[in-house]
Amino acid sequence: MKKFTALFMLFACLHSLHANETVKIEKGIKIPHIEFPMKEGKGMYSTKGKCNMCHSFGYIINQGNQSRKFWHDKVIKMIKVFKAPIYTKEDIDTVTNYLFENYGNGKEE
16 A cells, blocks of 8 residues: 555655646757759769659768669669669660769679
8 A cells, every 4th residue: 555655646746746736847859951962974864763752862972982783783673672762774874874974983793
């Protein structure tokens, strides 16, 4: 019985503290806006439209300069795993070529 009484009193005290709360503290979180500009090039607008609808271009830049095979495999992964709206072989080639030509390391594999 003593445990029940002690728990009840603790609950009552905590409840009364919350009920008598008169000061509201508002804290905000500011998230900085960061631009990730894309390099101008053939296929830029198609790539931007297909990739940026799900993630910022910063995700692509963070991959570093990679091979054509890497970019092709990444495009296929985005299609299969995340259902990226890249439907034709021409679209796959356009996005892959844009990424390789602007963010590639010059290696095919």
